Amino acid sequence: MALFRRQVAAPEQQVEPKGALERDAGLGQAQYYYLDEPYVSLKNRVQSQLISQQSGRRGKDPTELDPVQLREDIRVLFDAAVSESGLILNRAQREQLLEQIAAEILGYGPIDAFLHDDSITEVMVNGAKQVYVERKGKLYETGVTFQDDEHVIRIIQRIISPLGRRIDESSPMVDARLPDGSRVNAVIPPLAIDGPTLNIRRFARIPYTAQDLILFGTLTADVVQFLEACVKSRLNIIISGGAGTGKTTLLGVISAFLPDNERIITIEDAAELQLRQRHVVRLEARPPNIEGKGQVTIRQLVINALRMRPDRIIVGEARGGEALDMLQAMNTGHDGSMTTIHSNSPRDTLRRMETMVLMAGMDLPLRAIREQVASAINLVVHLQRMSDGVRRVVQVTEVTGMEGDTIVMQDIFTFQQTGLENGRVIGRLAPTGIRPRFTPRLEMAGFSLPPAMFGYTGR
Numbered sequence: 001m002a003l004f005r006r007q008v009a010a011p012e013q014q015v016e017p018k019g020a021l022e023r024d025a026g027l028g029q030a031q032y033y034y035l036d037e038p039y040v041s042l043k044n045r046v047q048s049q050l051i052s053q054q055s056g057r058r059g060k061d062p063t064e065l066d067p068v069q070l071r072e073d074i075r076v077l078f079d080a081a082v083s084e085s086g087l088i089l090n091r092a093q094r095e096q097l098l099e100q101i102a103a104e105i106l107g108y109g110p111i112d113a114f115l116h117d118d119s120i121t122e123v124m125v126n127g128a129k130q131v132y133v134e135r136k137g138k139l140y141e142t143g144v145t146f147q148d149d150e151h152v153i154r155i156i157q158r159i160i161s162p163l164g165r166r167i168d169e170s171s172p173m174v175d176a177r178l179p180d181g182s183r184v185n186a187v188i189p190p191l192a193i194d195g196p197t198l199n200i201r202r203f204a205r206i207p208y209t210a211q212d213l214i215l216f217g218t219l220t221a222d223v224v225q226f227l228e229a230c231v232k233s234r235l236n237i238i239i240s241g242g243a244g245t246g247k248t249t250l251l252g253v254i255s256a257f258l259p260d261n262e263r264i265i266t267i268e269d270a271a272e273l274q275l276r277q278r279h280v281v282r283l284e285a286r287p288p289n290i291e292g293k294g295q296v297t298i299r300q301l302v303i304n305a306l307r308m309r310p311d312r313i314i315v316g317e318a319r320g321g322e323a324l325d326m327l328q329a330m331n332t333g334h335d336g337s338m339t340t341i342h343s344n345s346p347r348d349t350l351r352r353m354e355t356m357v358l359m360a361g362m363d364l365p366l367r368a369i370r371e372q373v374a375s376a377i378n379l380v381v382h383l384q385r386m387s388d389g390v391r392r393v394v395q396v397t398e399v400t401g402m403e404g405d406t407i408v409m410q411d412i413f414t415f416q417q418t419g420l421e422n423g424r425v426i427g428r429l430a431p432t433g434i435r436p437r438f439t440p441r442l443e444m445a446g447f448s449l450p451p452a453m454f455g456y457t458g459r
Contacts, residue, residue, distance in 0.1 A: 045081050074102050109155045110144045111200075115182070121202055122244070127195030128152050134244075137389025149189070152196040156186045159198075166290065175287065177270040180205065203249070207274045210253050218246065218383075219393045220429050222453050223413055226396070227381070229447035231257040234336035235438065236376055240349040241383035246391035247340040248272050248316065250383060255338070258312060265308055267301045268316030281308065298322045299360070302329070315339040321360030323353050330376035346380040346397040350407055353377070367405055374399055374407045378438060384415075388424045398436045412436050412454065431455030 078098050103112035114120045114133055122134035128146040132139050146152045156167060160176045167174045172191045176184040181203050188196040210224045219227075230237060231254055239247045239254075252273050258264055265281045266273050273282075283305065288295040298315065299322035305313055306329055313329055315322065318339045330337050343349040350373055357369050382395040394415040400408045412434060417427035433455040436442075442449060 070106060071102055074098070074105060108159065109151065110146055111155070111198075114142070115200065115202070118205065123198075123200040123202070125152060125196070125198040127192075127197065137385055137391060149195045152198065153188060156188070156196060156198055159184055160186070165287070171290075175270065177272075181272050181274070183270050183272065201244075203272055207252055207256075207276070208249055209256070213250070213253055217390050217392060218250070222431070223393060223396060223429055226412070226449065226453065227254050228257045229442045229445070229449060230379055231255075231336070231338075232259065233438075233442050233445035233447060235378040235441070236330045236335060237338045237379045237381065238349055238353075238377055239338070239340045239381045239383065240343045240346060241340075242344065242385065243342065245383040245385045247383060249391075250381065250393070251314070251316070251338060251340055255314060258336075262311035263309060264312045264314065265305045265310040266314045266316065267298060267305060269298065270316075273314065273316060281310075299325060302326060306334070310334060311336070313337045317341070318353075318356060320356055323356035324360040324362060327353070327357065327372045327376045331372060343382075346382050346395050346409060346411075349380050349382070350377070350399070350409075370405065370407055371402060374402045379436075380409070386425045387420070390425065392425075393429055398438065400437050410434055410436075 075098060078101060082094065082097075103109055108115060111123050111125065111131060114123045119135055120133050121137075124132040124134075124139075125146075126132070128148050128151060131142045131144045131146075133142055134140075146155070153167075156174075159178065160167060160174055163176045163178075165174050165176045167186055167188055169188075169190070172188045174184075174186050176186075178184060178200070183201040183203075185199045186197065210228075213219055214221055214224060227237075237254070239251050241247050252275070255264075255273065255275050258275070258277055260277045260279070262277070263279050263281070264275060264277055265283065266275065267283045267285075269285050271282055271284045283301045285298050285301060286294065286296040297320075298318070299320060302313070302315065302322045302325040306325075313326070313334055314337065315326060316339070318326060318341055326337065326339060341349050341352055343352050350370075353373050354366065354369050357364065357372070377399045380395070380397045380399065381393060382397065383391055384394045385391045392415055393413070395411055396413040397409050397411050400410055402408065411432045413429050413431055415427055415429045417425055419426040431454045435451065435454045435456055439449070
């Protein structure tokens with residue numbers, strides 16, 4: 001049996017892979033993976049014997065049984081299979097091969113190791129022969145491969161089956177959530193032309209704190225203090241940015257500032273937020289079933305949440321007609337609500353809000369929509385993933401009202417880039433010198449923020 005090994009190099013020095021083991025995205029250690037015929041044959045033999053053994057015991061699929069006992073059974077069967085095959089392996093090789101087989105049977109095959117590495121934030125499978133990961137905001141080709149497209153589909157089925165989701169030719173796309181909160185999206189042929197694709201966006205096992213984001217360079221201590229005052233003063237906040245810029249992470253961080261004595265309702269497509277308050281009700285949208293029925297949308301959940309006596313409503317992401325119901329809630333006594341929106345700037349965020357309100361099917365004049373937006377939204381916090389891979393808050397913008405038919409906004413903090421050093425963006429999130437107009441509202445809630453926080457030096 002051939003064993004292929006790669007020596008780890010810095011990403012910019014990565015060499016072309018040889019054999020079945022490929023680049024490991026700078027994971028800090030060499031990776032092994034067996035894809036040649038002896039390995040496949042050995043794996044299939046162990047798997048079939050395990051299924052036969054467990055079926056005789058309990059009549060269940062092995063993946064439904066105790067994983068600790070299963071791993072021990074796999075080790076026993078593996079040792080016997082290696083002896084019968086006549087393969088000569090040293091101890092390290094045996095352990096590595098055993099782990100690969102256990103991952104195939106109990107885990108997620110070639111990508112299983114990535115899902116146990118906390119430094120990996122996203123895993124992307126583009127067909128059987130191309131796997132990328134995101135690490136520290138940058139993409140790397142791992143070189144890990146699957147046997148073929150069927151192998152990828154088997155892993156996808158293993159991921160989504162316990163979650164009550166399905167994927168096949170009649171329903172070739174699926175969204176799901178792993179037990180650890182990771183978000184899963186898969187697309188198979190005929191929609192995916194070059195083979196089945198799988199995307200897993202992972203989230204920290206322990207929720208990030210504001211101090212973590214300060215250390216990462218996402219924001220500053222002053223901005224954290226400002227956002228805490230805004231949250232506790234019940235301002236309506238939108239967090240905006242492109243895909244993968246850290247919107248949900250920041251939403252989770254500032255949600256930690258919510259008082260513990262309030263009733264909080266979270267509404268998400270896939271439950272990701274990990275709030276630590278005691279009085280939290282979590283709602284999750286539901287896709288249609290096999291017959292195309294039973295779908296429950298974000299908008300329906302928002303409407304229902306208004307009947308649940310919420311103090312705060314947090315929508316993981318607004319992307320459709322629910323925007324209208326969110327605006328109405330914000331304008332009718334449900335202050336302090338928060339959501340995220342995909343957009344390129346704070347100004348684009350409000351334009352998207354207008355578009356999403358129109359998606360609700362209500363024939364409203366554009367001016368009326370803008371008046372609703374200007375009245376409901378107090379603050380837009382915009383994130384961007386910059387060239388060095390760091391996700392940063394680049395604008396904190398206040399919505400001040402209407403002038404004619406235009407919504408008026410003013411920046412409170414902006415990121416000022418001063419250069420690039422060794423690939424890292426140099427700059428700071430600085431105040432603009434403008435104090436927000438809602439400052440009296442913060443003071444009424446007991447927050448007296450120093451003028452210097454906003455860059456106001458006064459005379």
